[in-house]
Amino acid sequence: MAISRPRSRAIPLPPLLLLILLAPLIYSLSRLRLSWATNRDLNLPLPAALNRPDRLVLGPAAGQGRPDRLQCQGLKAVNKIILSSETTHYGERVSFVTVFTTYNSDPDKASKMSSGLVTVGNHSYSKVERSIAVLNTFISFIQVSMPRSNVIILTDPKSNLSIDQGNAVILPIEGNYSRGNLMLQRIKSYIAFLELKFVELQRVDRFTHFVFTDSDIAVVEGLGHIFKRYPHCHLALTFRNNNGQPLNSGFVAVRGTSDGISKATEFFKEVLKAYNSKYMKASRMLGDQLALAWFIIGLHLRALDSFMVCPWMLRSSISKVQESV
Numbered sequence: 001m002a003i004s005r006p007r008s009r010a011i012p013l014p015p016l017l018l019l020i021l022l023a024p025l026i027y028s029l030s031r032l033r034l035s036w037a038t039n040r041d042l043n044l045p046l047p048a049a050l051n052r053p054d055r056l057v058l059g060p061a062a063g064q065g066r067p068d069r070l071q072c073q074g075l076k077a078v079n080k081i082i083l084s085s086e087t088t089h090y091g092e093r094v095s096f097v098t099v100f101t102t103y104n105s106d107p108d109k110a111s112k113m114s115s116g117l118v119t120v121g122n123h124s125y126s127k128v129e130r131s132i133a134v135l136n137t138f139i140s141f142i143q144v145s146m147p148r149s150n151v152i153i154l155t156d157p158k159s160n161l162s163i164d165q166g167n168a169v170i171l172p173i174e175g176n177y178s179r180g181n182l183m184l185q186r187i188k189s190y191i192a193f194l195e196l197k198f199v200e201l202q203r204v205d206r207f208t209h210f211v212f213t214d215s216d217i218a219v220v221e222g223l224g225h226i227f228k229r230y231p232h233c234h235l236a237l238t239f240r241n242n243n244g245q246p247l248n249s250g251f252v253a254v255r256g257t258s259d260g261i262s263k264a265t266e267f268f269k270e271v272l273k274a275y276n277s278k279y280m281k282a283s284r285m286l287g288d289q290l291a292l293a294w295f296i297i298g299l300h301l302r303a304l305d306s307f308m309v310c311p312w313m314l315r316s317s318i319s320k321v322q323e324s325v
Helices: 015-041 107-112 127-145 179-201 224-229 258-278 287-302 311-324
Strands: 094-099 118-120 123-125 150-155 168-172 209-213 235-239 247-254
Touching: 094 179, 123 127, 127 150, 150 179, 179 209, 179 258, 179 287, 235 258, 247 258, 247 287, 258 287
Parallel strands: 094 150, 094 209, 150 168
Antiparallel strands: 118 123, 209 247, 235 247
């Protein structure tokens, strides 16, 4: 005779115990929701996932202690800016050249992309407005530190770029200014600009030196003394303590004489050739740095006599460059 066994049933948890277990989770979610609601009411951005460091990290600069290399001294850029007098230019005229363009420049589209907005006080700024603000700050620093200097902005003819500052000039140059191609196009725009200036120089007697820079730097002191101190160098490069990118393409000084401009044009063409042949697959902000380092090695090995580049510059950096490429 079969004996029937009683079926086991799941014993439900008491509602009070379940509430106790879920209380911490409910409390955390409510606090997070309240925090977001408060941020929205005050027009504050949502909390970021990662916090960037907000401190200035001080350390030894590349070539620290060398008597034949220029060094930044002190914390002038952090503390204050001292107005530059005309005597600091040593009579040398210097113009700054930068490549700048904007993306998502349609204001209707930009206003709909709330993820790209940054709020300062009670005002929100789109990515385009942020970029223009950085460019204006770059120009303003030059107006204070080097009031006789102009800023030449090389840009895409299709962009609706407008800068209302007296010392800034917009020069459209044809090319592909897309994000992935911008660093490659920057070199091409530099070459086109130098070729234009070389032609202009044949019709005038007075020349101007050029400093090719990023547009997100701050110039805190006159730079005319560079060209006075090294009268036989055609161009100047900047170094940094970075084995992967020992040379910085964000600052290149070019002597404004016919010989200086022609040599600088040849220099950028060689860097462009290295970029096209070796580093097209590099990330969009890295290819020009690697191409620049590669050419400096080749300059030391094959064409030292063609360029007046200070020998100490090559000796002190060649080992780092070889490691990186």
